[in-house]
Amino acid sequence: QLQLVESGGGLVQPGGSLRLSCVGSGFTLDYYAIAWFRQAPGKEREGISGITASGELVKYAESVEGRFTISRDSAENAVYLQMNSLKPEDTAIYYCAAGPDLCWYSPGECTYWGQGTQVTVFA
Numbered sequence: 001q002l003q004l005v006e007s008g009g010g011l012v013q014p015g016g017s018l019r020l021s022c023v024g025s026g027f028t029l030d031y032y033a034i035a036w037f038r039q040a041p042g043k044e045r046e047g048i049s050g051i052t053a054s055g056e057l058v059k060y061a062e063s064v065e066g067r068f069t070i071s072r073d074s075a076e077n078a079v080y081l082q083m084n085s086l087k088p089e090d091t092a093i094y095y096c097a098a099g100p101d102l103c104w105y106s107p108g109e110c111t112y113w114g115q116g117t118q119v120t121v122f123a
Helices: none
Strands: 003-007 010-012 018-025 033-039 046-051 058-060 068-073 078-083 092-099 117-121
Touching (some): 003 092, 018 033, 018 117, 033 068, 046 068, 058 068, 078 092
Antiparallel strands (some): 033 046, 033 092, 046 058, 068 078, 092 117
16 A cells, blocks of 8 residues: 555666666655665665655765765655666665654664665676
8 A cells, every 4th residue: 555666776787877766656755754775685774865855955874975866756756866886885685765854864763665676786
């Protein structure tokens, strides 16, 4: 009923680009802050980016600052993560989540989660 649907993952060469999408199904994303997380095998879940419900404020983890860009499009009920200059260490399953602004900092505050999409960077 109420879901986040992720897409755009795949295999890419180092230095390449990929665009992930997070689309709301059954509810309007306008009311929620959106955060992106990733998890690689053997590592803890890492918060990498977030955007407020208004879209006015964004944040990035130091590991992706300057390479990734988060944006939202109300008309499409979607949030995007543009990933450039990809590195092998970016390989992970990427998840989007919706909730209050605290969702950026505390995953337990997030209300909805996507199913995850695999990103593999390999040469």
